[in-house]
Amino acid sequence: MMLKAEKKPIRVKYIVICVATVLLLTTGFALYKPLPEGFTVSKWDRTVMHVVEPALRVAYYYPSRMFSKASNMVYWTRGALNILSKSLGLLVNTQGQIEIKWHDWNGTPVKVYRPINNETSTDGAVLFIHGGGFALGNVEMYDSLVERMAYEMKTLFVSIEYRLSPETVFPGGIQDCEAAIEYFFEFGNAKFGVNTSKVVIMGDSAGGNLATVIAQRRAARNASPELAGQVLIYPLLQMADMQTVSYRYFHSRLNGYALVDPESVAYYYMFYAGIDMDEKAYLVPSVISNGHVAKHLQPEVEKMMSYKTVIEATRRYNNHSISERWEIEKNYEAQDLMEPFLTNPDFSPLMREDLSNLPPTMVITCEFDILRDEGLIYAQRLEAAGVPTTAINYENGFHAMLNFHSELHEASKSVEDIEQWTLNAINER
Incomplete structure (x- = not known):
């Protein structure tokens, strides 16, 4: 009788394992979508994305389509991405060499990433504006990326926490960023030892829009000091042509x-x-x-x-x-x-006609990104206007890939390219 009693739990255990395996395989088969040819550059990157992309669909893409109100779609996506982002960038190790502190500059929260004991390789700085379609994202989501760049470049970074829509609409985000930037230009030298003529502005996606707008507005009014450069990472620049x-x-x-x-x-x-x-x-x-x-x-x-x-x-x-x-x-x-x-250049910066007075620019685009063409167009217009421009289109890249900078080789390579260009822009001033 003891022998029979022992066999029953074992059979149940195997049944549970078999059912779980079948469910897992069935779910994986249902979610599987072959990635396009050329999407990501290495076998490792494709393997990672074959896991990550379905996970993103389950976490936010499918659920967000179930809401009857668009604002609820935004809030769900915002929350899901905030949680998922905490699992990224875990391989970044700055060895305790970056001091990170929150500040309030003219009413705008900013996070300052500063090499310990101010042991910087330059006396310049980078102003970083995160992406997210003006409605998603925050400084914390980009924490590992910005901390990595601050560490590898040995340069002070400032990441700006602007208000998001739909709670705050245009031009609220621009005003938040400009308020913080004006504070930095006024007090950056005294508080951080930064040469404010050696400041590069950087942003991705909607943050690239805001960085572009701010650079254009400063150039239009001949603001001093001039920016040393701008780095626009798959920027969102217009919505007048959605059939490129x-x-x-x-x-x-x-x-x-x-x-x-x-x-x-x-x-x-x-x-x-x-x-x-x-x-x-x-x-x-x-x-x-x-x-x-x-x-x-x-x-x-x-x-x-x-x-x-x-x-x-x-x-x-x-x-x-x-x-x-x-x-x-x-x-x-x-x-x-x-x-x-x-056609308002503060909203759609690709629509600004005069681009001649802008700082040296790096434009990053990705092949598998709906925003690719507007970035390429802007880069060509900058070149035609006489602006020193470096344009790199990552043939295997996709929008928001820098959020996977420690997981994907293609993304990590792009970070290295950005760091080198930014250091050159700072050192040439």
């Missing part, structure tokens, strides 16, 4: 992946514009077809997007079939709501 090749490639090959998608850009940009997307979500389909661009704005948009035809003729995703531009679904309500913003 990189947008159309997403629709034809990347739809359904947990990557930045056209609908999200429309939602986040319109929230940033102060439009209640809980009430106006029905406008999104027309926006992603360019139906939100009023006829009288189209000539100005085409002028500012002047290098679009060159890019569309030369960058074809390894001859992958790209759909032709589809029919525009005009929506006069969307046109009226977006008219004050689409």
Whole structure:
């Protein structure tokens, strides 16, 4: 009888293991989506992304599509990414050589990353503005990236905690960043020993938008001191043309992946514009077809997007079939709501006509990113305006890959490229 009693728990254990294995395999099969050819550069990177990308879909992409209100979609995504980000960058080890402190500069919280005992390789600094579509992200999410760069460059970094939409709309984020930056230019030398003529501004995605806008506004008013440089990492620069090749490639090959998608850009940009997307979500389909661009704005948009035809003729995703531009679904309500913003360079910095007085610039773009083309266009316009410009398009990269800087070789390489360019920009002043 004892022998029979012992066999029952063992059988139950094996049954549980078998069921769990089947469920795991079934879930993995259901979530599996083959990555596009060329997505990430090494076998290790592809393996990591075959795990990470489905996990992101489960954590935020699928759940966020279940909400009836767009604002709830934002809040869920914000919370999910905040939690997931804590599992990234764990391999970063700065050996206790970076002092990190919060400050309040003119009402804007900032986090300062300073080499211990101020043992810097330069007397310059970097102002970092995080991304997240103006609605997501925070300083903590980029903690490991900024701390790594501060350590490897032996340079002081300032990461700015600007307010997010939909709670704070345009131009609130710009004002927060400028308030902190003005404080730094006034007191940076006295408090940190920084030569304020050796300051580089840096931002990714929406943070790249804010960095671009701030650099443009300073140049337009001949603000002193001049920036030593700007680093724009897959920047979000416009929403007047959402049918570029990189947008159309997403629709034809990347739809359904947990990557930045056209609908999200429309939602986040319109929230940033102060439009209640809980009430106006029905406008999104027309926006992603360019139906939100009023006829009288189209000539100005085409002028500012002047290098679009060159890019569309030369960058074809390894001859992958790209759909032709589809029919525009005009929506006069969307046109009226977006008219004050689409050609406003403080909102869409690609629309600023005069780029001649801007600091040396590095523009980072990624092949598998809907924002690729606008970054490439901006880089070419900067070069045409006489601005010293370094443009790197990572052929195997994707939007937000720097958040995986310690997990992916491609992302780590891009960080090294950024660090070297930034140090050169600082040292050349």
